[in-house]
Amino acid sequence: MTDKNFETHEHDVLVIGAGGAGLRAAIEASAAGLSVGLICKSLLGKAHTVMAEGGVAAALGNVEPRDNWKVHFRDTMKGGRYLNQWRMAQLHAMEAPDRVNELEEWGAIFDRTHDGKILQRNFGGHTYPRLAHVGDRTGLEMIRTLQQHGIHTGMHVYMECTLTRLFTAGEGDDKRVTGCFGYWRENGKFVVFKTKAIVMASGGIGRIFKINSNSWECTGDGQALAYLAGAELMDMEFMQFHPTGMVWPPSVRGTLITEGVRGEGGTLRNKDGKRIMFGYIPELYASDTAKTEEEADLWLRESTTGIASKAKRTPDLLPRDIVARAIHTEVKAGRGSPHGGVFLDIATRRSAEDIKKKLPAMYHQFMELGDVDITKEPMEVGPTGHYTMGGIKVDPNTQESRVKGLFAAGECAAGMHGSNRLGGNSLSDLLVFGRIAGEHAAKFAKSVQAKETDKGAIEAAEKEALAPFSRDEGPNPFLLHEDLMNQMQKYVGIMRNEADLASGLKEVERLKDAQSRISVTGNRHYNAAWHESIDMRNMLIVSEAMARAAAQRKESRGGHAREDFTEMDKEHFAKVNIVLRYGKGGDMELEEVALPPVPDEIKKILEEKE
Amino acid sequence: MADKATIRVFRGNEDGGEFKEYEVETYTGMVVLDAIHEIQAKQAPDLAVRWNCKAGRCGSCSAEVNGKPRLLCMTRMSHFAEGEAINVTPMRTFPIIKDLVTDVSWNYEMAKKIPEFKPRPRDADGHWRMQQYDIDRIQEFRKCIECFMCQNVCHVLRDHDKKKEFAGPRFFIHLATLEMHPLDTLDRRQMMKDDFGLGLCNITRCCTEVCPEHIQITDNGIIPMKERVADDFYDPVRWLLARFGGKKKKSLPIVQSTGDAGEDTHKTKKPKKTA
Ligand SMILES: Cc1cc2nc3c(=O)[nH]c(=O)nc-3n(C[C@H](O)[C@H](O)[C@H](O)COP(=O)(O)OP(=O)(O)OC[C@H]3O[C@@H](n4cnc5c(N)ncnc54)[C@H](O)[C@@H]3O)c2cc1C
Ligand code: SF4
Ligand code: SF4
Ligand code: FES
Numbered sequence: 074m075t076d077k078n079f080e081t082h083e084h085d086v087l088v089i090g091a092g093g094a095g096l097r098a099a100i101e102a103s104a105a106g107l108s109v110g111l112i113c114k115s116l117l118g119k120a121h122t123v124m125a126e127g128g129v130a131a132a133l134g135n136v137e138p139r140d141n142w143k144v145h146f147r148d149t150m151k152g153g154r155y156l157n158q159w160r161m162a163q164l165h166a167m168e169a170p171d172r173v174n175e176l177e178e179w180g181a182i183f184d185r186t187h188d189g190k191i192l193q194r195n196f197g198g199h200t201y202p203r204l205a206h207v208g209d210r211t212g213l214e215m216i217r218t219l220q221q222h223g224i225h226t227g228m229h230v231y232m233e234c235t236l237t238r239l240f241t242a243g244e245g246d247d248k249r250v251t252g253c254f255g256y257w258r259e260n261g262k263f264v265v266f267k268t269k270a271i272v273m274a275s276g277g278i279g280r281i282f283k284i285n286s287n288s289w290e291c292t293g294d295g296q297a298l299a300y301l302a303g304a305e306l307m308d309m310e311f312m313q314f315h316p317t318g319m320v321w322p323p324s325v326r327g328t329l330i331t332e333g334v335r336g337e338g339g340t341l342r343n344k345d346g347k348r349i350m351f352g353y354i355p356e357l358y359a360s361d362t363a364k365t366e367e368e369a370d371l372w373l374r375e376s377t378t379g380i381a382s383k384a385k386r387t388p389d390l391l392p393r394d395i396v397a398r399a400i401h402t403e404v405k406a407g408r409g410s411p412h413g414g415v416f417l418d419i420a421t422r423r424s425a426e427d428i429k430k431k432l433p434a435m436y437h438q439f440m441e442l443g444d445v446d447i448t449k450e451p452m453e454v455g456p457t458g459h460y461t462m463g464g465i466k467v468d469p470n471t472q473e474s475r476v477k478g479l480f481a482a483g484e485c486a487a488g489m490h491g492s493n494r495l496g497g498n499s500l501s502d503l504l505v506f507g508r509i510a511g512e513h514a515a516k517f518a519k520s521v522q523a524k525e526t527d528k529g530a531i532e533a534a535e536k537e538a539l540a541p542f543s544r545d546e547g548p549n550p551f552l553l554h555e556d557l558m559n560q561m562q563k564y565v566g567i568m569r570n571e572a573d574l575a576s577g578l579k580e581v582e583r584l585k586d587a588q589s590r591i592s593v594t595g596n597r598h599y600n601a602a603w604h605e606s607i608d609m610r611n612m613l614i615v616s617e618a619m620a621r622a623a624a625q626r627k628e629s630r631g632g633h634a635r636e637d638f639t640e641m642d643k644e645h646f647a648k649v650n651i652v653l654r655y656g657k658g659g660d661m662e663l664e665e666v667a668l669p670p671v672p673d674e675i676k677k678i679l680e681e682k683e
Numbered sequence: 684m685a686d687k688a689t690i691r692v693f694r695g696n697e698d699g700g701e702f703k704e705y706e707v708e709t710y711t712g713m714v715v716l717d718a719i720h721e722i723q724a725k726q727a728p729d730l731a732v733r734w735n736c737k738a739g740r741c742g743s744c745s746a747e748v749n750g751k752p753r754l755l756c757m758t759r760m761s762h763f764a765e766g767e768a769i770n771v772t773p774m775r776t777f778p779i780i781k782d783l784v785t786d787v788s789w790n791y792e793m794a795k796k797i798p799e800f801k802p803r804p805r806d807a808d809g810h811w812r813m814q815q816y817d818i819d820r821i822q823e824f825r826k827c828i829e830c831f832m833c834q835n836v837c838h839v840l841r842d843h844d845k846k847k848e849f850a851g852p853r854f855f856i857h858l859a860t861l862e863m864h865p866l867d868t869l870d871r872r873q874m875m876k877d878d879f880g881l882g883l884c885n886i887t888r889c890c891t892e893v894c895p896e897h898i899q900i901t902d903n904g905i906i907p908m909k910e911r912v913a914d915d916f917y918d919p920v921r922w923l924l925a926r927f928g929g930k931k932k933k934s935l936p937i938v939q940s941t942g943d944a945g946e947d948t949h950k951t952k953k954p955k956k957t958a
Binding site for chain 2 (some may be wrong): 115116117118119120121123124174177178179180182184185188189190207208210214217221222224225230232259289290310321322323325327374434437438441442444445527548549551552555593594595596598599600601602603654
């Protein structure tokens with residue numbers, strides 16, 4: 074029952090994803106005078122970026138004049154345990170301030186300092202108050218600003234349209250994108266886009282974990298589509314478990330509590346009321362972290378009131394991987410809260426008025442969904458699957474993948490964050506690399522002629538998409554998804570070991586087989602089960618990539634923790650990234666690739682002390 | 684020992700449909716969106732619903748529960764008494780695509796018609812200085828998550844279908860944001876009157892009542908805009924000042940949104956400040 078009546082659209086540059094990265098890329102490509110199509114699975118303005126809370130990191134130096142790009146760069150590399158592509162981290166730190174200022178030019182209204190400049194707040198792993206923010210709804214401000222500017226640039230927006238395949242021409246190093254294939258969610262009709270260049274900006278993969286903070290869209294589509302088209306994935310073992318997700322009630326398990334709570338003075342305590350983080354300060358951070366509650370509180374007091382504090386930082390704001398593992402350990406040791414988390418206390422630390430003003434969304438979230446008044450009681454929190462450091466491997470200067478004309482930016486791209494991302498560094502990543510990807514995609518599009526898309530490939534994509542309708546019976550896609558989430562949580566979660574990872578891979582294999590037998594009923598109009606069955610293919614690809622890379626990396630670093638290799642391995646794994654690609658027979662191939670050498674002048678910056 | 688609840692969900696499209704009844708097991712903290720997902724996973728896999736954040740932040744899951752506009756992800760099942768009917772229907776003002784999903788594209792077309800922000804040049808040192816108290820009001824408006832529930836309840840759209848000449852409350856607060864933005868230089872007042880139908884609003888406040896972000900749409904946004912437009916067009920002195928008085932619109936005195944402006948025929952209540 075192949076449907077020949079697909080519609081066709083043509084653009085010079087196609088941007089897949091309308092989060093911060095996609096919007097910024099599309100704005101840049103439009104500014105180059107090209108015809109740009111922007112495609113997203115949801116309505117415009119609803120992408121996952123809208124949920125970002127705490128802020129966007131940029132060394133503006135408004136609150137702390139000592140801040141500059143070098144400090145930001147150093148913090149980012151250290152947070153990523155030096156597995157970052159140094160060039161990306163450098164570009165990011167250098168360009169983030171311009172990108173934030175540019176948002177203001179397009180109508181963003183950040184919170185202000187006393188002298189009327191953009192206010193910045195503290196966040197984990199950032200030496201100075203660095204996150205420009207709007208209360209705890211920074212992502213909303215950012216996406217709305219980009220959206221309101223974007224729609225006036227002449228780009229064409231295709232909403233509620235899901236892409237399932239990329240088309241390419243040529244082989245090996247000459248392989249080039251020619252277009253892509255997808256369906257309208259509304260009526261299930263197929264659509265083919267012809268284009269000279271694609272920017273993939275499809276976001277994260279959080280939906281592979283049972284406990285996660287992500288929206289339904291975060292199913293690793295872009296990573297999977299690029300992988301199937303011949304691009305490489307990198308750093309897939311590194312998954313950020315955000316330390317503070319809601320744990321109770323079950324309905325909201327995993328929903329994020331912004332790190333801004335700790336930035337505003339919140340502290341983590343166990344069931345005995347003890348502040349836990351003083352017991353978990355790693356050597357790497359020992360010299361700049363407070364060892365006593367008095368010093369930590371002095372630092373908090375000063376730095377939240379705009380005083381350049383000389384005290385050392387509170388350990389509550391150590392990078393996320395460290396805090397998440399500390400909570401995990403406390404809970405395992407039986408010192409957790411009633412529902413299997415620890416306590417996050419802001420009530421005894423700030424006035425009710427301050428809390429409502431600085432963290433209004435958190436206040437409402439707990440009031441309405443958790444029956445907890447955070448101005449009076451502590452919150453119960455635990456780790457939640459949040460962000461993937463891994464993704465499509467790109468050239469650090471252009472964001473181009475291994476496939477010519479295929480660029481990637483934002484959460485679906487790899488390299489910027491190494492093994493662990495600092496809070497606030499994603500929103501800035503979206504802006505910086507969204508712009509760079511847009512610029513280079515436009516350049517590429519201007520330099521080439523469009524190519525025809527292969528008819529056979531279009532037919533194959535149609536067949537693949539319709540397969541679940543052709544089976545009279547088979548597994549239910551929702552239950553399979555649930556199954557996958559449980560297996561990943563159990564075997565490839567926050568603490569890993571060799572046996573578990575092997576089990577995880579086996580489960581993924583089992584689910585791959587089940588996925589190939591899914592059956593859905595009903596018609597193609599807004600059919601949730603059908604959509605889910607297509608997303609499952611992508612989730613299985615990124616799950617497999619994560620499990621394989623995690624099994625390969627025999628050390629603990631950032632968002633990858635092994636019970637059987639608890640330390641960082643300075644000899645071998647400190648020097649390689651793990652890369653995965655679609656092999657000849659369809660199997661996933663894995664390769665360790667040496668990190669690019671760091672030039673001397675960059676080494677010097679990394680070694681400087683504040 | 685799981686409790687059960689019965690939910691009636693509209694199943695159909697623009698051509699018609701019916702209520703289907705489903706029974707779901709409830710659990711602590713469950714929201715209506717969870718119930719819809721339960722139904723989707725186990726009873727009606729092709730049931731259509733929009734959602735993204737499940738935390739009241741994206742404005743995707745707007746629908747009506749027992750006739751009242753609500754975010755499904757923020758409506759607790761415990762909100763309903765045992766045995767109370769729970770009827771879930773799509774927003775009424777927009778055409779139905781399928782089940783709970785409506786065609787809200789009109790809003791996106793309207794958004795495009797509003798001329799975008801145009802700031803004055805930066806200060807000499809490259810900054811733009813704005814005091815927090817000067818932007819508190821517009822930051823309130825910027826909390827809008829575009830759930831379009833205010834558009835859904837506004838009778839000018841809902842009952843009179845004036846989608847051609849009326850932008851609706853969501854866009855009035857967007858226009859108000861631009862108008863009150865300390866840096867903006869464009870004057871959109873003529874448009875507000877002629878193209879966006881500000882005059883059609885008769886201040887019923889239905890929009891404000893349903894706003895999940897508790898934005899004081901009417902008192903803080905629409906009424907001040909009406910006053911500014913009225914000032915502009917009916918007070919010749921102010922009109923001249925506004926047109927030729929140097930710094931353009933920002934030279935106008937900022938009209939407070941509280942009741943003491945007193946010129947309008949309606950009674951305004953003191954705006955509640957929602958942080
Ligand atoms: C609750 C929460 C709070 C956060 N807070 C912060 C913070 O304070 N600071 C910070 O820096 N970071 C934060 N993050 C992380 C940050 O928000 C995300 O990493 C970032 O928004 C990702 O942006 P993106 O543009 O890469 O992708 P997204 O915003 O996820 O957008 C992806 C887009 O791709 C589209 N898409 C996906 N697949 C397809 C397909 N197959 N076909 C067509 N379109 C497709 C989607 O529809 C969507 O439009 C937070 C994350 C969460 C979950
Ligand atoms: S106050 Fe005006 S905009 Fe709001 S619902 Fe009433 S008529 Fe519509
Ligand atoms: S103003 Fe309020 S009700 Fe209207 S769209 Fe925005 S958030 Fe929704
Ligand atoms: S799902 Fe985002 S507001 Fe309900």
